[in-house]
Amino acid sequence: MNKTALRALLRERRALIAPESHGFSRPRGQGRRAPGLSQHQVDQLLHRTFGTYHRLESGNYPNPPASLLRDVARLFGLNEQEWVSLCRYALLQDPPGPLHPSSGKEIPGVWQEAVESITHMAYVTDASWELLAHNEPFEAMFPDRRVPTNTMRWMLLEPDGREQLTDWRDSWVPMVLPQLRAALVARPDDEILRAIEKEVVADPELSHLYDSDGALIHPDGHERPLRHAVHGLGWVSICAAQPMTAPGSRLFILIYHPGMERRHSRAPMLRAM
Template sequence: MEWIALCRYAGIGDPPGPLTPKSGEAVSEIWHEAINGITHPAFVVDASWKVLARNQPFSEIFPSDEGPSNALRWMIFEGRSLMAEWDTTWAPHVLPILRTDLAARPDDCVLKGLEEDVLADPRTSRLYGVAGIAPRIDESERPLQHAMHGPGLVKVCMAQPTASPGTRLIFLIFRPGNQKSSPLRSRILRESEASPFEVA
């Protein structure tokens, strides 16, 4: 927190990178307690995307009732069979995360090993080569096979615990079925939820 505050007082905004390689490796116990009180699937990952904490709804997504040890590796490799049309629905969004995270942490052995595996696999290597540089993981619904609820669509929402820069708190908003929300319905919902005191 002191490193973040120092950078902000210096007028450069949030830090361009971690202060030490150990930053982003752990969260306090309160985060384990917090996600257990969330009804949506939720989990916390470290800077290498290793899962530090998870709640029961998250574990129920997976056939093993445990879930992955590394969420980014799972989205790129192990989970592909549970993500319909992975090449177009998930890969363009998760592969740029690997690239940008490695740019911030070039000495991260876990991320470096994951990139090596991506480049060694013909399918992911081709997609990695054409993937953009700006991750957009939480912009739209994507298909996901839920172990308990069957096929559905999921939105991914990410936030960062401020006391542990580099870690991420991730919510999965899962909706059974394959019918995507229409842009018109989403706009109507946003307008209906707007404050009556807002000026257009």
């Protein structure tokens, strides 16, 4: 637990909330003059026993439950980045999931311009793998430039995906299915992901593979075979990242290498000197 950072974050955000906005009256005459909600008022609003919030803000609550942190974050109006900070300060780990179910479904509009500036194939998906932004080189990868609306569904279930992702069963499926499973752990109520999972379980080629173990949850740095609609058979090196304001969203950059032979020499890991 980082007590100093935790205390600073919670005090600052608590001070921004007017007690009157929650039905409390501000004391007059002698008494408390500090801005914002009192610690006891926070306990009342969260239906916690007296002193619970004080223990959290003072750093004297080792391993507080995630449910308490989530309730505090929502009461204080934290955004997703602040929610991550709160969990790291209080628990020394990332949060178990997004703060709000709607998080990860939208990104700042400037991402479209950013993606268009990339010379390699590039696209951004939301937390449900719905396509949010892409560039012209990515569009050119598909026959008749028919870009899929959901890349997870396209990779696993659509016939065009199975044809373009060469060596689909051995090179792609074992890498993609664990990502679906991991996404559902973080977002168990996501209707789009649940619908994809239902189709996967009903698919005779995928159902038994989905039940098998698989630990990979991101493709960053991997190289996989692909049939490009314009350039033919080749390989793509995959770079993956996440927009900071949308947990679960993803930026993918696909670097295409033509030819049947897989590259054997990968670029070395980058480290600060």
